[in-house]
Amino acid sequence: MGGQRATRSRLSIMLLLVLLAVYDALILSTVVDNVAEWVRTAPAWQGYGGEVDNSGRLVHQFGSHSSGKFTIRCDLDTNRATIRGAVQPFHQGHNSGPFPYSEALAACEAIVTALQVPASSLRVHALETGVTVRPLPPS
Numbered sequence: 001m002g003g004q005r006a007t008r009s010r011l012s013i014m015l016l017l018v019l020l021a022v023y024d025a026l027i028l029s030t031v032v033d034n035v036a037e038w039v040r041t042a043p044a045w046q047g048y049g050g051e052v053d054n055s056g057r058l059v060h061q062f063g064s065h066s067s068g069k070f071t072i073r074c075d076l077d078t079n080r081a082t083i084r085g086a087v088q089p090f091h092q093g094h095n096s097g098p099f100p101y102s103e104a105l106a107a108c109e110a111i112v113t114a115l116q117v118p119a120s121s122l123r124v125h126a127l128e129t130g131v132t133v134r135p136l137p138p139s
Contacts, residue, residue: 025128028083030121035079044072044114062114065093070111082125083115 032038035058039045044062053059053073061069063085070085088095091107112119 025086025126026084026124027126028122029125030081030083030115030117030123032074032079032081032117035074035076038081038116039074042114042116044070044116063090065089068093072115081115083111083122086128087111 039048039058045060048060051059058074058076059071061071063069068086068089068091070083070090072081072083074081086095087104087107088099090111091103092099
């Protein structure tokens, strides 16, 4: 049973990467059973200081690069968490160079690991795509 879950999670991550063909901005959501436990134990919530937004939702940013943070907002009434950010800056700290599939996969796995939720529970609500274009060298 555990092997099937791992395979489904990996397939979910791969599907997410296919949808993010150019790996740009992303909005995900999930429902968390026990918000207090999730905030206490998930690495994404490390350093949370009790911040709330104007709607009373818990809000926190995670990521190791200052320009590549993901923002989590969690509604305590519905236990729904919304996660918003850009995959390449989260992983590399910028989005100005190549971002091969292997790095995109590693970034998505890091996001899922930090959130400590099954990849299959994440719903994609929006994604923003873009392409980095380099000028041709002078002839």
